[in-house]
Amino acid sequence: MERWKQYASLGALFAVALAAGLWGFRATGGALPWAKRSARALQRGLDEGGGALVDLGRGVVVAGPIRNGGLVPEFIGLVAVLVAVGIALYVYAGRRRGGAA
């Protein structure tokens, strides 16, 4: 398929998804964290709201249940274990492939 058709199709898909996202953002309370937005929408229905789509001042934070529950060290430990296992598997797979060849 021609490249411009690929990107036009992708652009159309993104446009539809972004339009739905903007409607959902405004209709479910505006600039709210997901957990609060979800609880409010499911308890009280749609509730128009506004606010910034991007709030860089808020920064990237660990999810509320983990942060508030004091489980950040456990979270970091789990990520470290998973990364170590992933790298070990990668090395093992490389050596096995090398041995087989």
Next chain:
Amino acid sequence: MAHIHLGEGSFPLWALVLWTLVGAGLIGIVTYRIRKGGIETGQIALAGIGAAASFAVFQLNLPVWGGIHMNLTGLVGILAGPTLGALIALVVNVFSAALGHGAVGLLGANTLVNASEAVVAYYSFRALTRMDWDVFPASAGAATVGLSTGAVLMGAIIVVSGVNGSALPRADLTVAVAGLVGLNLGVAVIEGLVTGFVVRFLASVRPDLLALGDRGEPAGVTA
């Protein structure tokens, strides 16, 4: 980012049993297919790294759309394949629920949601590359479609189940859930772009991971 963030006891008991059974059935089928078809060792390594990345990103709240997290399940599905992608969805949800992010009782429902994202992303990517799409638009589009599927499934599960303690009539609940699904579609665009860039980068440095050299079958376990 589709993920049911309701607490324990939010769904009626019959719904918990239903979604747990369906989720267990899916994992049973996936496990059977893996045992029957086998897996290449390299795919296991990709699955391990994919699980680590997905779990880490799952817990990070980004300051866009009010505060959301990504799943990377589309990326995981494209790289690890549909069967390993479904297993990674289970593993990520189990660890997340253990830390309080997602209810233990909703593991079945959330595994279904995230597994559908990985499976649909994988098959969409495969279909688009067979139509001779470039790697970036194929992976970004496939991830967006996969994540959108998961968002719609998440909404359907909530509407079918109903929410304990909500006074909303089913019709109003459906409209409210549609708003949440709509927001998820917007987030899918961000995740689709991230997936597109990552897969494009991998295709340039390690094309063997995607098996795209001859425009043939992408990597993954089809069993």
